Amino acid sequence: MAFAINRLSFPALVVTLALSCVAGLARPAAAQDMAFRQAVAEAAYGNEAVATFYRMRNYQPLFTGSRDGRRRSALINALATADDHGLPSGRYDPDALKATFQSAKSARDRGRAEVLAARMFLQFSTDIQSGAMTPSKIDGGIVRVLPRRDPLLQLQAFSKSSPAGFMNALPPKTHQYNALMAEKMRLQKVLRHGGWGPTVGSGAVKPGESGVAVVALRNRLIAMGYMGRSASQSYDGKLQKAVQQFQIDHGLAPDGVAGTETLGEINVGPEKRLAQVIVAMERERWSNIPKGKRHIEVNIPEYTARIIDNGKETFATRVVVGKNQPDQRTPEFSDVMEFMVINPTWNVPRSITIKEYLPQLQKNPNAVSHLRVVDSRGRTINRNSVNFRQYTAATFPYRLKQPPSQGNALGQVKFMFPNRYNIYLHDTPSKSLFERDQRAFSHGCVRVADPFDFAHALLEPQTNDPVGLFQSKLNGGSESRLNLEQPVPVHLQYRTAFVPAKGRINYRPDIYGRDARIWDAMQRAGVKLGAAGS
Template sequence: MVHRMLTRGFFGVFFAPLLAVFLLSSVAQAFPAFKQAVAEAAARDADVATFYRESAYEPVWTGEGDSFVARRKALISALGRVEDHALPAERYNTDQLVAQMAGARSVRDLGMVEVALTKAYLRYARDINSGILVPSRVDSGIVREIARRDRTELIQSFATSDDPKAFLRSLAPQTQEYTRLMKEKLRLQRLIASGGWGKTVPVAKLEPGNTGDSVVALRDRLMRMDFMPRSATAQYDRDLEKAVQAFQIAHGLESDGVAGKGTITEINVSAEQRLKSVMVAMERERWLTRTIVGREILVNLTDFTAKVIDDGKLTFRTRSVIGKNQSDRRSPEFSDTMTHMVINPTWNVPRSIATKEYLPMLKRNPNAVGYLRLVNSRGQTVNRGSVDFTQFTTSNFPFDMKQAPGNRNALGLVKFMFPNKHNIYLHDTPQKALFKREMRAYSHGCIRLQQPFDFAYTLLEPQESAPKAFFHKTLKTSRETRVDLDQPIPVHIIYRTAYTEAKGPVQYRRDIYGRDAKIWNALTNEGVVLASHQG
């Protein structure tokens, strides 16, 4: 094959100077030179070298015909829009790539361009498909395993695609969440360019009946945020109260209509900061392999909720309590598969809790935490009176600790299992009062549910004709009972300070563990940029 470009159109003209070379060169002379150049350019990338070797060095980008022109145009066009996806334009050196294409003057140059395009494509494909960061390097609590597509498969699939533009579009997450986040990103950038949300509210609290400049600042800011229509009022009237309530709901705050300290703080967060949250959320969505069709469970740590999603639609939602904001208690982020629930569970106290919290208590009083049973390595219950607890440390404590099923059990009356090395699961709790709080980070890491019974009914519906009756019949036995799910369910423990819903405004939450701040710093280190304007 003679490796020459069509001269029609912008992307064909790049290689017009090579036509004369090819007219004077035989195929036999040109192809070995091209092959040698490709092999040399690909040598330091094992995947690229293997691909070209196994494809007999046939070109993907620099061949003759409409399909090659279409691939080049599709790639350069996609690279020109990477910032829409919150990716850094400088990462792909598009201008340098275009200049290299335009400056090709020999068969060797053509081979170098071929490999340069492939490498640019592979970097873009990986980044937009599964993110530019390695999560665990950003924060140890993000233990999510990223599903990276095989690089050889990526180039092979692209090379055999009938529609290069459509194939490149398909690489980004195909979820409604990603699409809506991108829409919000573009909206915020336009808003920032026109002045942001205006002046901040200069007081700590405002409430219905107040008047004055601070109320005007609150009104104007809420109007710019689209939480109330245009208004000239200088009074904290019913319309402004309703707008404050709408803002509070969209930001996970108590919706009492009073602009207290917490609400004012969130209202004064800049549009730039919200844009950062959206861009971080887009990167996070690229890390996640979501189920577009079927059922999944989403636990958003920053929102203190657990949801059941069916075919992309919300089926069930309940409040949750998550891990306390301490180094050894923060709930990790990962995905796994829920396989069963346990009704009337025994609480097998995690060793970290047994040794760090309960052992010091037992040293002071052997009868402390008397509701817990001590079990030796042979599974036998140990008489506390015969044990000298002062001889043990966190490293040599020889007992397991267990709490029998019952209303006082730390796990409540049901737990939901997706077996994982982090020993994290969802469960009931006797501490119901915690669910009334706005901030709900109190556990040792597991996820407590406010409505565990209703959650169980929802999970049992596909396999039980009367799920509620089945659940309570099992519960009344007071015996620990495992109930397998006929269809295992993907579980995603996520952390989103910005997320969307099918209807209504984008939701924003506080960065309770500081993880999004770390991700943003990592993204900026990779070249991600933010439009800036005060407000």
């Protein structure tokens, strides 16, 4: 048998040579089998998982065999749902795959169809389980480790499972994901029917008023589902109640007045809201991991931290997050809280030391007097003995520390989940910031409005007297560590669209611009807004 080596990939050549040595002058069925194997080897070349999978199963088909009809149907049906999940459906074309199956008459054609199906399966299963995008390539502040499955193990698991059941189990099985998907469908119907109608004028609209702006506000809220149909042209109690509910759902002070900020949110169109929902679904796929029976969720744009026990919120508090500055935005990742430090010392991060405090010390050695200047051996240095002007940001040899006190920048307790980003939750003496709607003021860490109550809630599983245990450490005055007997997973998230356990969907501003960058990347990958029924 002659071989045109320059026309065959190396794996295909190996398979063909091996088969010819065994079969000799092959019978027709054996020749068909050899042609199928050769085609699979050729088509799988360059994809190690696919090539290994078929080699391990002796090139037996998974999709194209006479008994594989249910598996073919399950895959094609799942691929057809890609748009429903806000995925780039062009990556896996179910119609093209179906046509390839139908037109595969020869053994070689079946081999190529086999590998095409395997590749589409792997792409789709990866995308719908753990996200179609790679977040770290979109924004450096998203440092989450994606729950990517091993592709070889994925193929092996599919080969041993109920096809339809396996495909149905791929998306995240959370209340949040299902609710977002339902909201996506609803918004697409809204778009199909023309949106929410005219926007409301830019001037504030207040209870008791009447006129064109009130009618526009009423009609907009009716279209958005915040109130039933009404012919009233005055800003009455029903309209005020609808405005208040809208404000609650958008993180605004529920004063019932349609001021500039409230009208800005009311005038956001369904297209933008749909994009937020699709991005939120992608984010859910990025964090498609067991969260923990007890865990902490911090939603950065919502400025809220929660303790979740067995799927139910048992504690919530307002938080302050990082400023919208390149080196101060709070990153997104998951870790495990192991302990709390009571009466903490603040070891000032070097970035803050050299950017904020060194210039002040160069002007006045007695500036920031609440901080101690410490050398590499931990000894406190007399400021008057140091010429701060001789140092640059690169050469400054000292560290700054703030001893425990009620005025300490970390407050009286910090909650530790040791990580490479030096991010943690902590108390703060700057309580007034928690009264603001927008709370992005920190250097990256998360400041907690109710730190003592938070500590008590965390300690409840390990003591009958969490308040007494915490207070005994606090009253000691010196820095002390209190371990959590059961460490608690912490998830720093960024959700500008989310659905509470009860109530309608909530939206928040994209304070760091991360969702906008994600949506741009998803559009470039082929994700479209679409409209239900279009």
